[in-house]
Amino acid sequence: MDYMGMTQEEVQKEIERMQRExxxxxxxxxxxxxxxxxxxxQQAMREDDAALQKLMDDATKIAADVAHGVAAKPKFCGNCGAPAGTGNFCEFCGSPLS
Ligand SMILES: [Zn+2]
Known part of the structure; x- marks a missing residue:
């Protein structure tokens, strides 16, 4: 085994030296x-937890926004009243379906 040019024995000695220190x-x-x-x-661990929690909250929020965006999509074009397709624009008049 070769770790950073050190033999396993040297690595072991280095670990023991650090443990003694x-x-x-x-x-x-x-x-x-x-x-x-x-x-x-413990404070550092809590901060890690808080960062992880924020990441989870952001992910949950984005997921909720996506779900909301799908649910809020109009069934009819607001401009011409044609049935809205699956795209982001009306198939008939080209108005954005927001
Ligand atoms: Zn339209």
Whole structure:
């Protein structure tokens, strides 16, 4: 296995070194600092959730708009009164069917 030009053993050592550094940092932290770090991490997760929720809301809104647009499509041309087809314009007079 070759990861970024490093052998698996080197990658493993790098991961262990990062874990030690993290543990050293955590050991140096006061309980208050740890709590603050945890709160910050939870805040970041909440923001991710909020971003995801907004994306879902937007998708739902777009879907609703599309469904509404289909339902709101007139059955007859507003200009000449001819039956409206499936297109966006009247087949008889060419007026937009909005
Ligand atoms: Zn028409």
């Amino acid at each position: 993290l543990e050293e940092q955590l050991a140096k932290m006061t309980p208050e600092e740890r709590a603050a770090a945890e709160a910050k991490a």
